[in-house]
Amino acid sequence: MDPNSQTDGIPAGAFGEWLAGFRASLLGNRGSDVPCGECRGCCISGYSVQIRPHDEQARALIPAKLLVSAPGFARNELTMAARPDGTCPMLHNNECTIYRNRPQTCRDYDCRVFAAAGLAAGGSDKAVINRRVCEWRFSYPTQSDRAAHAAVKAAATFIATKRSSFPGQRAPAGPTGIAVLACKTYAVFLAPDIQQRPDEEVARRILAASRKFHHI
DSSP states (O other): OOTTSSSOSEEEEEHHHHHHHHHHHHHSSOOOOOOOTTOOGGGSSOOOEEEOTTOHHHHHHSOGGGEEOOTTOOTTOEEEOOOTTSOOTTEETTEETTGGGOOHHHHHOOTHHHHHHTOOSOSGGGHHHHHHHHHEEEEOSSHHHHHHHHHHHHHHHHHHHOGGGSGGGOSOOSHHHHHHHHHHHGGGGGSTTGGGSOHHHHHHHHHHHHHHHTTO
């Protein structure tokens, strides 16, 4: 899947600028400014929404019966499951009823990450998002933009296909985790000799780059 193989589509922005902004959103609470238009893909695709302690305004507006603890979440973090039809409980008449106070998870979500990584967002349950991913078109004002995008896609491909090379197979298996890790560690694949390195060494470099990213 190569969402940027055609010229028509929806402008996703200059790749380098988008990547810098997305990486910044992973480190803080700035969120992503996604030109969603009429698309509500992330609101109707069965995602559970993580509610963090600092999401006080969102938590106050979400009925308590919709919030539950979930395995793997940090203490004091809750989740809001989607309805059986995959829609978010806070979506009514195709609009988010708490948009101005939506949780950080929603503010951070950016389906352009899948276009960046050359991945689909998931299976048939993510069909609306997958269509949007195929429509995104990044621009490349400089050669660095193209090199960065190639590196993100190379990182995603390695993570997805070389999971056994990671110690204890400590690599994400789902498309979201793969795409996010690729954006965190793409610089590993800017090295001119990376393709000649053993897979285990490349995997170690990815893990080291991920740790470094979180200590920027």
